[in-house]
Amino acid sequence: MSAAKIHDVRYRPYDGEVTGSSRRAIISMARWSALRALGVRRPWTAKIVPVGLAFIALGPAITALGVKALLGTQVTQKLPGDLVPYGPYYQLIGFAILAYAAIVIPETICPDRRSRVLDLYLSTALSPREYVLGKIFASLTPLLAVTTLPLAFLYVGNVFFATYPLAYVQDHLREIPAILGGGLLIALVYTLLGLAIASLTSRRAFASVGFILLMIISTLISGVLRHAANLGPNSRLINLQGLPIWLAQKMIGESPGIIKDGPLKHVDTPDVGLLILMNAILIVVCVGVLVLRYRRSDA
Amino acid sequence: MEQPTAIEVRGASRRYGSIQALDNVTLTIDAPATGLLGQNGAGKSTLMKAILGLVRLDAGEVQVLGHDARRDGEQVRRRIGYAPEHECLPPELTAADLCRHLAELRGLSRADAIRRASEVLFAVGLEEERSRVIGSFSLGMRQRVKIAQALVHAPELIILDEPTNGLDPAQRAEMLDVIRRVSRDLNVRVLISSHILDDIRRTCDAVVVMRNGAVTLARPLAAEADEADVLRAETVADSAPFVAAMTVAGLDCTVLDTTTTRVVIRSERDRDVLRDTAASTGVGLRRLHRDGPSIEDELLEAIG
Numbered sequence: 321m322s323a324a325k326i327h328d329v330r331y332r333p334y335d336g337e338v339t340g341s342s343r344r345a346i347i348s349m350a351r352w353s354a355l356r357a358l359g360v361r362r363p364w365t366a367k368i369v370p371v372g373l374a375f376i377a378l379g380p381a382i383t384a385l386g387v388k389a390l391l392g393t394q395v396t397q398k399l400p401g402d403l404v405p406y407g408p409y410y411q412l413i414g415f416a417i418l419a420y421a422a423i424v425i426p427e428t429i430c431p432d433r434r435s436r437v438l439d440l441y442l443s444t445a446l447s448p449r450e451y452v453l454g455k456i457f458a459s460l461t462p463l464l465a466v467t468t469l470p471l472a473f474l475y476v477g478n479v480f481f482a483t484y485p486l487a488y489v490q491d492h493l494r495e496i497p498a499i500l501g502g503g504l505l506i507a508l509v510y511t512l513l514g515l516a517i518a519s520l521t522s523r524r525a526f527a528s529v530g531f532i533l534l535m536i537i538s539t540l541i542s543g544v545l546r547h548a549a550n551l552g553p554n555s556r557l558i559n560l561q562g563l564p565i566w567l568a569q570k571m572i573g574e575s576p577g578i579i580k581d582g583p584l585k586h587v588d589t590p591d592v593g594l595l596i597l598m599n600a601i602l603i604v605v606c607v608g609v610l611v612l613r614y615r616r617s618d619a
Numbered sequence: 620m621e622q623p624t625a626i627e628v629r630g631a632s633r634r635y636g637s638i639q640a641l642d643n644v645t646l647t648i649d650a651p652a653t654g655l656l657g658q659n660g661a662g663k664s665t666l667m668k669a670i671l672g673l674v675r676l677d678a679g680e681v682q683v684l685g686h687d688a689r690r691d692g693e694q695v696r697r698r699i700g701y702a703p704e705h706e707c708l709p710p711e712l713t714a715a716d717l718c719r720h721l722a723e724l725r726g727l728s729r730a731d732a733i734r735r736a737s738e739v740l741f742a743v744g745l746e747e748e749r750s751r752v753i754g755s756f757s758l759g760m761r762q763r764v765k766i767a768q769a770l771v772h773a774p775e776l777i778i779l780d781e782p783t784n785g786l787d788p789a790q791r792a793e794m795l796d797v798i799r800r801v802s803r804d805l806n807v808r809v810l811i812s813s814h815i816l817d818d819i820r821r822t823c824d825a826v827v828v829m830r831n832g833a834v835t836l837a838r839p840l841a842a843e844a845d846e847a848d849v850l851r852a853e854t855v856a857d858s859a860p861f862v863a864a865m866t867v868a869g870l871d872c873t874v875l876d877t878t879t880t881r882v883v884i885r886s887e888r889d890r891d892v893l894r895d896t897a898a899s900t901g902v903g904l905r906r907l908h909r910d911g912p913s914i915e916d917e918l919l920e921a922i923g
Binding site: 332333334336337338339341344345348349352356361362431432435436437439440441442443444445446447 | 671673693694696697701703705706707708709710711712713716720721723724725726727728731735738768772773806
């Protein structure tokens with residue numbers, strides 16, 4: 321072993337500010353967790369899923385605007401409706417949203433349990449509440465990019481291609497808060513659901529499979545109730561695959577586009593009031609799971 | 620300004636089912652470096668968690684830097700650093716990013732966190748490796764990262780849980796050197812838990828020994844050198860001229876038999892006198908050893 325000694329430790333007592341700021345701790349937790357989930361500072365393979373899903377979500381908007389660019393406004397304005405309307409847009413990107421929630425959200429929370437970093441975090445001044453809030457923001461912000469950005473991009477593109485852009489904005493002013501609110505609602509519900517499921521395990525794969533299974537099972541039960549028990553559209557209230565998406569669609573408006581079949585086919589959905597109630601119940605249940613999972617075990 | 624007492628524990632008790640993890644523990648820890656010694660299951664980790672305010676006590680209280688560890692837990696944890704025993708580092712982060720992140724969590728601004736991360740990684744000898752991901756580090760390097768993250772917010776006290784666990788002899792020696800440097804050069808008070816007596820002797824100024832959740836010994840280690848040391852000198856020949864010469868030189872001697880003498884050593888000079896007198900009188904020292912139990916004996920008995 322070397323007999324060399326370090327004499328200059330280049331360590332100074334810190335005399336700067338150490339705040340007890342909850343906001344700073346939450347932002348730091350959110351930022352570092354989001355970067356990890358998005359694959360930043362990690363090998364390119366870690367970036368494929370989040371970036372790929374974000375592009376898939378943008379696909380219909382790019383296609384719709386591309387058709388407008390190719391055919392020109394003269395032709396597209398004569399069409400009897402929008403190529404891709406705002407409301408049913410979520411039906412097109414539902415897969416990307418759910419895949420994002422199933423694959424990317426567990427990445428923000430599972431490794432902390434698996435590598436026992438959670439113990440280290442909670443031995444700092446970080447409280448379980450701040451930890452969970454940080455993780456919610458870490459998951460919500462990238463998911464917002466998937467739920468809100470494509471519609472915002474489509475809206476801006478439609479304004480750009482409109483013959484009278486200001487008139488388009490005036491005619492579609494109501495859509496702006498609806499797009500933002502609807503995107504936020506979908507992102508919030510799936511963030512909380514994804515985190516609640518991921519909080520039950522330290523394995524990302526288990527969390528992803530659990531989320532997907534929950535979606536499939538709730539859809540199957542909903543289908544059985546609809547056809548066997550003849551419950552009508554209200555049977556969809558237990559279909560977690562569509563619960564926040566249908567509410568967001570109702571917020572934005574369900575005007576059909578020129579394509580009325582396939583993924584853009586109109587779906588009979590439950591009443592707004594019942595959808596609000598079920599989404600609220602889902603949020604409360606998910607928050608409850610998170611609170612129970614992250615309360616101090618010895619508190 | 621006078622520093623508050625690092626840790627004061629009064630009557631702390633905690634039971635987990637049938638196991639009494641802490642049994643009416645009362646102690647004060649205020650040395651620059653204190654060792655918490657005991658076998659596995661002695662209650663060291665529970666005491667550390669109580670100090671961090673992460674364990675609710677059945678009875679008693681823990682004061683850390685003048686604050687109640689449980690009631691003011693967040694304030695206490697903001698002023699102390701903690702390096703857990705087990706693996707707790709995210710393998711995909713670099714050492715610098717981890718230290719930065721934990722500094723921000725503890726309330727430092729982003730700019731200060733970057734600077735402090737660099738400083739503490741230099742202090743623990745990891746400056747060259749700061750941009751490598753932790754997953755590629757050796758166990759010894761990961762232990763250093765744990766110490767670095769515990770220091771990053773300039774705490775007044777750091778708690779290291781079994782920092783030499785699993786290290787090979789060379790890594791262990793380096794780790795002990797780092798710990799000693801933290802308490803001596805960086806002026807950060809250290810509480811280190813270990814079940815290895817030698818680690819504590821080499822790094823600490825005081826020791827607390829625990830057994831079955833109770834404190835069986837708490838004493839300074841550095842004071843050992845200051846206290847009078849009573850030696851037993853066994854000579855080959857009759858020790859009378861040796862004793863006479865040492866008495867003339869001012870040493871306190873008691874003849875036990877013709878070849879055995881008890882000598883009180885109060886300073887290094889006394890030690891030199893003993894050695895020189897044995898040489899000049901030609902009695903031939905057969906054996907020179909401490910009279911009574913050594914500190915090792917005392918500690919080993921306390922550990923049980």
